[in-house]
Amino acid sequence: MALANDIPLSSLAPNTAGSYRPARAQAQAGIILSVPATLLLVALVIGPAILVFFLSFTNASLGLAGIQFIGVANYTRMLTDPGFAQSLRNTALYVAVVVPTAIGWGLLVAVLIARSRFAVLYRTAYFLPVAASLVALATAWEAILHPSLGFANTLLQLLGASPVRFLSDPATAIYALAAIGVWQLVGFNMILFLAGLSTIPEELYEAATIDGADRGLKRFLLVTWPMLAPVTVFVTVMTIIRAFSVFETVAVLTQGGPMKSTSVVLYTFYEEGFRFFRVGYASAISVSFFVFVTFLSLVQMRVSERRARWKANGGQ
Amino acid sequence: MILGQSSSSRIVSHAVLVTGAIIMVFPFLWMILASLTPQSEIFDGSLLPTPTLHGAIDNYGTALSAIPLLRFMANGFVVCLAILVLQIAIAIPCGYALAKLSFPGRPILLVGVLLGLLVPVQIPTIPIYIALAKSGLLDSYAALVLPWIISVFAIFLFRQFFVTFPDEVLDAARLDGFSELSIAWRIMLPAAWPAVVSFSIFSIVAHWNDLYWPMVVITNPDMMTASLGIAYFRQAGEGAGNVGALMAGGVLVTAPLVSFFLLMQKHFIRGLVLGRH
Numbered sequence: 136m137a138l139a140n141d142i143p144l145s146s147l148a149p150n151t152a153g154s155y156r157p158a159r160a161q162a163q164a165g166i167i168l169s170v171p172a173t174l175l176l177v178a179l180v181i182g183p184a185i186l187v188f189f190l191s192f193t194n195a196s197l198g199l200a201g202i203q204f205i206g207v208a209n210y211t212r213m214l215t216d217p218g219f220a221q222s223l224r225n226t227a228l229y230v231a232v233v234v235p236t237a238i239g240w241g242l243l244v245a246v247l248i249a250r251s252r253f254a255v256l257y258r259t260a261y262f263l264p265v266a267a268s269l270v271a272l273a274t275a276w277e278a279i280l281h282p283s284l285g286f287a288n289t290l291l292q293l294l295g296a297s298p299v300r301f302l303s304d305p306a307t308a309i310y311a312l313a314a315i316g317v318w319q320l321v322g323f324n325m326i327l328f329l330a331g332l333s334t335i336p337e338e339l340y341e342a343a344t345i346d347g348a349d350r351g352l353k354r355f356l357l358v359t360w361p362m363l364a365p366v367t368v369f370v371t372v373m374t375i376i377r378a379f380s381v382f383e384t385v386a387v388l389t390q391g392g393p394m395k396s397t398s399v400v401l402y403t404f405y406e407e408g409f410r411f412f413r414v415g416y417a418s419a420i421s422v423s424f425f426v427f428v429t430f431l432s433l434v435q436m437r438v439s440e441r442r443a444r445w446k447a448n449g450g451q
Numbered sequence: 452m453i454l455g456q457s458s459s460s461r462i463v464s465h466a467v468l469v470t471g472a473i474i475m476v477f478p479f480l481w482m483i484l485a486s487l488t489p490q491s492e493i494f495d496g497s498l499l500p501t502p503t504l505h506g507a508i509d510n511y512g513t514a515l516s517a518i519p520l521l522r523f524m525a526n527g528f529v530v531c532l533a534i535l536v537l538q539i540a541i542a543i544p545c546g547y548a549l550a551k552l553s554f555p556g557r558p559i560l561l562v563g564v565l566l567g568l569l570v571p572v573q574i575p576t577i578p579i580y581i582a583l584a585k586s587g588l589l590d591s592y593a594a595l596v597l598p599w600i601i602s603v604f605a606i607f608l609f610r611q612f613f614v615t616f617p618d619e620v621l622d623a624a625r626l627d628g629f630s631e632l633s634i635a636w637r638i639m640l641p642a643a644w645p646a647v648v649s650f651s652i653f654s655i656v657a658h659w660n661d662l663y664w665p666m667v668v669i670t671n672p673d674m675m676t677a678s679l680g681i682a683y684f685r686q687a688g689e690g691a692g693n694v695g696a697l698m699a700g701g702v703l704v705t706a707p708l709v710s711f712f713l714l715m716q717k718h719f720i721r722g723l724v725l726g727r728h
Contacts (some may be wrong), residue, residue, distance in 0.1 A: 164631035165554025172545035175601035183575030260472035271701030284494035
């Protein structure tokens with residue numbers, strides 16, 4: 136995963152292939168080996184994506200009977216629908232809490248673990264939420280956050296604070312979901328940062344020591360942080376996309392409530408498309424989602440390409 | 452060596468790591484304790500549930516009898532395995548061809564793969580759902596498996612892995628009479644093993660835990676996967692409000708994946724790190 140978006144576009148230029156194989160036989164083999172993937176890519180990803188784009192300009196509903204083109208009506212409805220504006224705001228709030236916390240915490244843990252004797256133990260503990268069934272663990276969180284008798288409120292009462300109705304109070308529900316989201320993402324980010332840390336050459340730290348940066352924060356700012364920059368870009372985009380796609384905890388714990396305070400974009404899309412069968416409108420939502428994700432990915436490719444060029448030119 | 456080392460900073464860093472680790476593990480601990488505690492005693496005002504033998508028997512008994520939990524897990528297992536095997540079978544030859552063979556259409560396919568990487572998984576689901584509905588395939592394994600058998604990410608991952616593989620080895624294999632297909636299976640697959648392991652973990656975790664797609668295509672309880680089964684258990688019959696039994700179900704559904712990860716974690720991390728070189 137770490138490598139997926141880290142590749143500058145230039146590395147995708149044709150390379151010289153095997154020399155002992157006659158060109159025609161090679162072309163034939165290449166086609167045969169890639170045909171299944173090509174067909175499926177068109178049938179299951181690119182084709183449907185194009186279809187969704189067209190559907191977003193129609194009033195299609197489930198049966199697709201009597202489709203009419205209605206221009207950008209779905210998009211204008213999206214922009215003027217207070218319900219959608221609310222779910223955009225909820226999503227933005229969720230992303231704004233989850234992204235910096237999950238990245239900062241993941242980085243901190245990775246840096247601290249890298250020099251710990253108990254690295255394996257810590258790594259396992261932090262990674263457990265990533266491997267866990269979120270539906271099952273969300274239920275455990277719900278019980279821990281129980282409005283009166285859960286662990287969190289029992290603890291608060293022991294400390295003399297008044298209980299909080301975490302998931303049933305419109306003011307706190309989205310933050311409770313964000314906390315669960317952070318809990319689930321920290322370990323994943325930690326693993327990616329650990330992979331990044333392991334590629335930093337030891338000589339750089341030795342050089343930094345000679346330059347006088349032999350301790351804590353200085354070393355981190357001089358060597359670790361700049362060397363981690365490409366991984367950080369990747370982790371950031373991945374975390375934003377995953378935070379933007381929050382679904383399980385909403386579907387299981389709140390169904391968008393209380394008072395719409397946790398209705399997020401993907402859950403709205405699910406409801407519009409698969410419960411109310413407003414296919415055209417749901418398509419418009421997903422096209423906007425796609426545009427947003429593409430924009431992020433392009434920014435990331437730009438950044439990593441500039442980095443690659445910067446490195447190729449000798450850095451510094 | 453990442454930071455400097457003094458004993459006071461070591462203590463602080465351990466304190467930070469331990470606190471975080473407790474937060475990470477706590478819900479698992481709570482889930483296990485609650486799964487062993489009688490339903491009536493879970494919320495009795497004490498900090499943690501107190502397990503008893505009859506509580507354990509009761510909860511796990513209910514989880515296994517009130518809903519077909521083993522059936523859900525078997526469904527999940529079949530679906531994850533089918534998806535993984537097909538994903539790899541399709542992605543390895545394609546990744547090999549993209550990395551090592553020149554053929555007409557290769558540049559276009561590469562662009563297609565890149566575009567595919569950008570498409571969020573939810574985008575194609577409306578047309579696929581309609582196609583499945585029209586062909587009467589909802590509520591079937593096919594509906595659960597079909598949309599996921601092409602993994603653009605796997606193709607890209609394996610291609611990146613194969614690009615650096617020495618051409619001399621391939622040429623030697625060709626001189627020995629290997630076909631391109633047997634090169635893909637007998638040379639490239641073993642060479643990509645760390646990437647295969649990493650990818651397998653991502654794929655299995657994603658599909659075992661997926662709620663979105665099963666929720667869309669499955670309404671028949673017999674066809675539910677583990678995640679959907681637990682979500683359904685929360686609302687249906689004896690599960691609703693029975694936190695002890697729900698947690699027992701949660702333990703049963705979470706255990707296979709967590710143990711799989713614990714077994715594989717060394718390979719998994721090596722695959723990630725190797726992939727970056």
